[in-house]
Amino acid sequence: MIFTIVSLATSMPTKRNKNSYTNAPPVGLEKLQSSITVTPSKAEPFYGSLPRHVTPKQVKKVMDGSINPFTNQPFTAQYKRILESRKKLPVYTQMEEFYRMFNKNQILIMVGETGSGKTTQIPQFVCYTDLPHTKGKLVCCTQPRRVAAMSVAKRVADEMDVPLGKEVGYSIRFEDMTEPGTTFLKYMTDGVLLREAMNDPNLTRYSTIILDEAHERTLATDILMGLLKNLARRRTDLKIIVMSATLDALKFQKYFSLKQGKPAPLFKVPGRTYPVEVFYTREPQLDYVEAAMRTVLMIHRTEDPGDILLFLTGEEEIEDACRKIQAEADDLQKQDPGSIGPLACIPLYSSLPPSQQQRIFDPPPSSRSVISPPGRKVVVSTNIAETSLTIDGIVYVIDSGFSKQKLYNPRMRVESLLVSPISKASAQQRAGRAGRTRPGKCYRLYTEHVFMTELEEQTHPEILRSNLANTVLELAKLGIKDLVRFDYVDAPAPETLMRALELLNYLSALDDECNMTPLGAIMAEFPLEPQMAKMLIVSPKFNCSNEILTIVAMLSVPNIWNRPIFMRREADSAKRSLEVPEGDHLTLLNVYNCYVQNIHNKRWAWDNFLSQRSLLQANNIRAQLKRYMEKFDIGLISTRDEIQLYVNIRQALVCGFFMQVAHKGAGEVAYVTVKVPEVVSLHPSCGLSGESEWVLFDEFVLTGGAYVRTVTAVKPEWLLEFAPKYYDINSFPNGKMKNALLQVQKNMRTPSLSIGAKKKKNKSKNKKKAKRDKNGAGEENNKTQSQAVTGSPVADLTVSLPSSLAL
């Protein structure tokens, strides 16, 4: 494979640039510092200052002073030390420009590349002029990830010389490190701010809201942008800063334009990274995994010391590549130990246990002898290393050009993962990972032509790739009635919105005019998918809310089953011993109960091939949801008799998941999903024993084939009884499914028939009818889909509310 050097990655400043930051402070700053006279221990450094009228000169004076203006305590030596390093950040040198723009404008777009210091400094700058503590307000800064919110808050607390959780804090799910009345600068995940908006649409607590990493376009950030743009008109005192990477700036400037045709002002700060040389292949590569392996070995043989980061798409691919690279590199070294050093290949993906993930920070292997060259570390990673994790010492990046991306198919109502080409922005981000500690190289396993002509500029924002049921419910709770005309940065497909509305209507969360029902208002408060929220809220009616609470928590965490490659048989047999024959949902309940019984046995999870991390997380989520249940006075109820309990649970499942049901007629091989017919198989991990004509499932996955995963057997009578609106038989296309349901309905009306007789009758009738209906069923299906969207009056609204709810 031949690479050609084509370009230096754009927007990477040269090394000289960097030195100018570290060695010599900008002229203006130097002058200013020497002219500052430190006022000795004056009690109020901000005495007489008005919020938003503080000048940069005053700010610098206070920063360089001896008294912390926010606590009136003397600054520590650590503060002074950190301040000196802060002064070297690119953003610090543009403080005056920032204040000029911030004081003059309500909305500001800010662009700052890696290393500019925007995430740590801008919120502090804002505090120095906003003086939120003087008016009982807060400044907040959102992050897409929990870890970032926590670690940045810690850093900024140190920089401001205050304990974390006091003046500076953070708020993430399960953890609120703030002190009401004291905290005035709060880092938080975007999801938490969105939750706060649901209870206070004016976000009155905040004087300034900063959305960081807006270019990542998470669902929560996108919705927040829409809300804030609107809120800015109602609350003219609120200031908004949207921070992003360069490429998206103009889009955000136009979106946040307050006056027609006048884009929002842009504040731009250069980054501080090293140049990265980019190489492309001359020819397209048919097999990128193979090409990647050859490139790793080529670098190892011929390039200077420095670690390698290789981007592939998923766990299996990564483990496979690691084994092969390791084997080949070991061979090479054996053959020629004098000129080739040892190589350590380390996999990285999110489902890896944390101890394994830590390995990426190990130093490269040391050379075996004095004459042999130094060792090299190769990290083979998913996209997790693109944004979430930073590895120091990476000099070479190999970019396969692919990643797994979530896609939503509104017609099939299925979210699935698909290996897809990355965007230019993503390719640039990957390349940048090579230039964090010194100049680096990036090898792209595709041609420059492909890069220029075939890659999209940006990765499609999440809002265009997701099932929006949850988002639509949140918007409804936020009082957004007209979803189609909501001011999205990028509007989702109308069909996706229709699907969400349809689901919420069937769940009785929205009425036929799309008004939120009392039930919907409570559902929106739960941090759950609408199906699960509904199921949990109605579960006291079935005397099993205690158990449904557990099941919902277990369904909210990543896969709990460990299955190590060399111990599959043992893992499978351990799983079998925990399985409940009626269905996987009951198995999850059983696993959780066993986990709690053995909570003091640290080896229990390990011995049973279960993920300790997922079980712990389920326990956390269960506790949080339990608090919500108490808040809404939803009773925790159990049923003593286990047989009855299991029936009750399966009935409660139907109340949430009646749209996720598949049917297999007698004598048929495959299951077919209801209403929108798709042929599906039970996922091999499914523990359901025996034949079950009707099954309810949690997930529909498209991997190789169409599978349903986490499956429980249900009775068709329950479908008709607990979801009469969806199972309105007239809305079904003629065919086997309709006949089966008609038969069930008939039997429900004539309960005098014995069970045995019922079964016989069913069978013979179904067969005859099935033959008649064989033709033309496909056409009918299409009709049903469009009918389903309009829907009929909410028949089961009254049934949906638990009697314990006084509404």
Place this chain on the structure above:
DNA sequence: GAGCACTGC
């Protein structure tokens, strides 16, 4: 008889 890209409440 298959496989959880990555986040978040």
